[in-house]
Amino acid sequence: MQLQGTYFDGITSVGQTAQLTADARSVRVSWSGGERALAIQDLRVEAALGSLPRSVSWGADDYLISDDHATLDALAQLRGDRGWSFWVSRLEANLSGVAVAVMFTLATLVLFGLYGIPRITASIAHQLPLAVSAQMAQSTMTNLASLLQESELTESRQQQLRLYFSDHERTDAPSVDVHFRRARSFVGPNALTLSGTTVVFTDAIVELLQDDQQLLAVFLHELGHARMRHVEQTLLQSAGWAVLLTFITGDIGGVGELALTLPFAIGQSAYTREFERQADAFAVAELQRLGIDPEVFAQALEELERSHEGESGDTEHSDASEAVHRKLLEYLASHPITADRIAAIRGIPSS
């Protein structure tokens, strides 16, 4: 068997035309400056990687490069014991193997994204000690310090609402801390769950919702987020994706990374919408348990929706493109469109 190639001595940056002759036992490599006799077992024939020229080496710094793939494969066969990298090369060259690989990868990622990560993060989140959640809320509060300033509500009003909320809170878990803060105007009337232990109301929402039962309904929605550890789950999910993507992509950088994370970011906002639905359902169930008509929650949401519209201009459109518009928004929005949520709340029959 004869193999033509280029010989590099591993010392100087000059290649020399060379040839390798092999039979079942011995190998001879010769080039213009010299030659080498080797035993066939000492040869290492590189497995194919695409159509790259491959090296034949023998454990020293010098080696031979060739792109005569047929002869290289025959040489590897002669040598025997080719190692598993030849198996990988065969898989890469096999079209149906590649097709199976594509399907397998897509299926794994989709299934893992839809079921694996939410399950894993949910179970971790529920086992996190409350102290960790409290620490988290503390961090967020510090980070948002410039956005959330001291409340201007009177101390007695704050205390009254806190008592009112905690009187209506299920006692099967430690009660959550309720904070009142005056937020920058773009936050508007809003309530936020910082973690499993902490809920923040803006002054604006307390001023907007005159009926305390409506505030209670909003509180129960946030309590739903807190009890179900939704914030913890979200953070763990993004950490999970970060680690997973680092593993899978390893050496993708720049735009490639953006392109790969974008679908996941959109997928993540779908988790968030699911969390909103769960928190709504929690609030409705709690209101029913307390003998309060869930209608107050629907009214509270309508009130909030109206106040947000007041800022950003009327978004009511009745033309044909509305359906498309809403679908798009629904897909991208982290909160379900309020009209849908209100309908869902009213659609749940009171028991």
Added chain:
Amino acid sequence: MSETNELVAEEEVATQTVRFQFHGQGSEFFRIWIVNLVLTLLTLGIYSAWAKVRTKRYFYGNTELAGDRFDYLASPIAILKGRIIAVAFLVIYTLVSYFAATWSFILFIVLMLVMPFVVMRAIRFNAVMSSWRGVRFGFNGELVDAYKTVLLWPLFGIVTFGLGMPYAWYKQNQYLYNHYAYGQTTATTSAAAKDFYRVLFAVFGVSLGGGLLLSGIAFVLSESVVALIIAGAGYLALYVLIYAAFQSTYFAAVFNNVHIKGNRLQTDVTITGLFAIVLPNTIFTIMTLGLYYPWAAVRVARYMQEHLWVEAVDLDGFVAAQRDQENALGDEIGEAFDLGIGI
């Protein structure tokens, strides 16, 4: 963009233009990439070290200069060790920064103090594992300079609100290419600070112009589905344009100024040229949920390599250096935290 260098223009010897060529094929790399991905998933990430070596070998091996290919020689096992430590650190760091901000600050300080060492090792590892014609590259930068390059100068860039950043890049480039070696021969760079200020101006100009144009369009179209889609596409295009402006001008600043033994690297990569490659790449990659990535990677590599050449005096006279054992620890930690240093 492709300004010739004044410093070397004088000592003109008979040079020969030797172009880099890239032979990679998207469809071929796709097969390698997808098999890498499957084996990585099946082995819960362990195979990723082998995948990385195969990917790098594919790109190095398809890069040709003067008839011979480059090679990447790192052992997957060395990379796996580094990768395990890097991922463990990344997990701890991510969790700590989410759940205990104060501790993450301390961790961050520790990380910052270790980072110059890691970066130095990463550069050296990558250099030593790269070869051409059987002669390896190398890097002989000092640790003290690594501290200045990785910590001090970027810090200077930050306290000057970014105005000093190009100067930091200039210093980083000096650290890198005045200590980069091929065999026993060390390279030199003649890049000046103004070359890197040009990068800043390009990025700034493109962001400002694109941003104004976008807000103009947004103002005219107001609120509708069409406007939403156009604005989305516009932001994506602007992001890609800024990326292309940075990458191409930085690439030009670096590679129009590297010399080794009288051989001069030159490039004529342009913002528009790179943009025309990266924009479709990004769009297709998003539309195919990432499956287009191998073609995208090959197209970028081909563009960069085919716009790079050597004004060569002598490429045959290099001699290999003595080698020590290297480990991949620095390399992998550096990579996991995505440091912006390197080629």
